[in-house]
Amino acid sequence: MAYAEKVYKVRNGKQTKQYTWRARYKKPDGTWGSEPGFPTKKLAEDWGDQQEVSIRSGTWIDPEKLQTAFGKWVEIWKTANKKRPRTQSSRAYLLDKLLLPEWEHTPLTEVNNVFAVKAWATRMAKPHGKHDPDTVAQARSLLSTILSGAEDAGYIPANKLYGRRILVGTDHHEEEEEVWAQPDEIYRIYRRLDGVHALMPLVDCYLGLRWGELAGLHRDNCLLKREDRIDGKPFVRHVVRVDAKLGSLHEDTFELDEDGLADWHRAEDARLEECRAKGWKANRRKPPKNVVKLYLGPPKNKYSAREVDVPEFLVRLLGEHLEAWPHEHPFSTPGGQFWRRGNFTRAQLRPAADGREAVARKRGFAGREAWEPILPGFTMRGARHTHDTWMKDDGVDRALRFLTMGWVPKDIEGTYEHVTPEMRRHRLQRLEARWERGKRVAGQGSAGDPKKS
Template identity: 75%
Template sequence: MAYAEKVFKVRNGVRTKQFTWRCKYKAPPGHKPPWLTESGFPTKKIAEDWGAEQEAAIRAGTWIDPAKLKTPFGKWVEIWKTSVHKRPRTQSSRAYLLDKLLLPEWEYKPLAEVNNVFNVQSWATRVSKPLGPHDPDTVAQARSLLSTILSAAEDAQYIPVNRLFGRRILAGADHVDDGEEEVWAQPDEAHRMYQRFGGVQGLMVLTDCYLGLRWGELTGLHKDNCLIKKIDKVDGKPFVRHVIRVDGRLGALHEDPIELDEAGLAAWHAAEDARLEMCRTKGWKANRRKTPKSRLEVYLGPPKNKYSAREVDVPEFLARLLDQHIESWPHEHPFTTPSGTWWLRGNFGRELRPVADGREAIPRKRGYAGREGWEPILKGFTMRGARHTADTWMKEDRVDRALRFGSLGWVPKDIEGTYEHITPEMRRHRLDALTARWRRGRRVMLRSVA
């Protein structure tokens, strides 16, 4: 049974008359030591009541060892890392959030202090713009990761409950709606970007606006999964359509930063030494580059989730363009660079910027042919905006929700999604609507040129 005893304060090595109360209570069976203590109580009754609560929690199986509550956050993170396995890109993103936001603030603080909504709210406000250095979206991701880590601590009985779970913590610019949203295109704008870009890049933009594939699904597409012929029946008559299939095993290109280990760092330094030696022998001036923390691994793998493996119907005009492109394209994957290497998201985005945002003309001069200026078509447009475009067009054309979700690789988790199904008539309606958009976009563009 719990009991209390006096603890006298000592000043300059001499015991004073001032004292507090310390509680001693029976530890769970098998715990060492068999008795536990907690100090700092102002009265004997408060100390005994607290001890009685601990013993009641032990009997109920809900007791949390105070030593675990005092575990530093950084120490628990190392334990937590051994219990989770995620894709390399997810691991890299988590490592960044831990190194830049979470560990600098919480590494040496006990879990009991981290597991406090007010403390986390204050931290989020302090580090978010305009008060702090970090974008509010990045801070929101760090808050979400912090809650995930604390939920694991709850499961491991390091804390009684994750107090951040289900709590919306607003900070900084989160309180203000800046009105920004993803830029999506009208049919004529998509057609103008297609013509201005030209080549495989222009076809990539056009295809994504009409089909809404994810970036990795578009760049990882294999020609064997393009324009597969399907025959349905509508009103008893054959309905022929062509589809692009997103393969469930190798249907997406992944760009994952992989943290460099000792062997990877040694290989990088060896390659850098060789580069510097080559520059020195050729008389070129070169400085040693900063040592990277990670390398980018590019590979084919499964799409975002098992539901993303799907078939997307292709309208007739786009099927013709894709067929002509694949017929003359020398590579297995239709949407690589002309040399056959993978398009990376950042590289393609840099090439897209002048096409969508416009560019200034550079006059011709000696040694340089100059270039023409481009008026903006759609400032801020991205390949993610192309996916927004496809969804927006389908909603505007009143495409049935089942087909819209199926085309984009979404899974409705409500009761309606369980019972609704895609019919050939739905597919024909969507293809007819997209063809009408293509024709309308060309007409508008031609009128604007004239």
């Protein structure tokens, strides 16, 4: 049975006549637990009795666990929740920039407070704070996920954030819609660029691949021949295949381990030595905490490993490109390296879609002509939006749309519907018609762009 005992205060190393009460109660393992700081004996005994009632009913939470610092629990939680590198890097950013600076040393029982979280979100989000409201909302969602883990592990009785809608930010602006292209717009962008740079957004609009699937595509998975039969006659088509194991290029942030840090120092030593040999002044840089790596791995989910039918005009263009291209990955840089998404967008797609100013010829620079805007704000993600929009507009069956885009069929209809050769032929015919339409319309009013067949 729980009981209370006096705890005398000590001042300057000497016991005084002032005291508080400490509750003592028997824990599930038979040892005695305690909680100090009660002003009266009755309050201490009542609190101890409540602990023993909770222990008998199976709802007891160890007070020591309730006082676990949020940062300490996060480390425990991360070891039990291994995710894909992209997810891990996103979570690491939200923890380092928003959650840990606020809650790292705060006990879980205090973090698990709806009012405190609302106040924190208001301070973090623009215009009061420096973070975008969407980023703060993602951090709040991650916080709820972490607290749910604490509930499951018996560190808190319940996650009070679960199911609670917390508005983030005060600006109720509409989210901008992704920019998608008409056939003539993507054709004009294609004509404006050169070589592989021109082919990449065009292919993405007509195939709907994710960026990583396009940038990581291997030539061995291009233009594979498939044969079906329609009304007893052969129907031959060509596909690109997104491989289940190495079908996507990933660009993720990793924490530098000891070996990675040693490699960085060796590279830095080599850089400094090269600078000294050339007579340049150079200072040693500060070692980074993280490193960004490009690597091939599985696509987003098991449905993303798929084959996408290629329209005939693109079979010809892609075939010509593969014949002249010396590298394993058809949509790499001209030097054969993997593209970083931001580099391709900034250097190639933004000027082609948004337009650019002319630069006069000068010594060491041949100059360049001005480009008028074609489709401001268009991105490679917008190219994927474009393809699904076209399929929807062309009446492509839902089963084939889901298969082409690599989406997960979550309903009963997705379980029972299947793709037929007739569906495939319809989609390819409609894409071919869009290509011809795009050339025709663009040719009527796009003077000034470089001509390309």
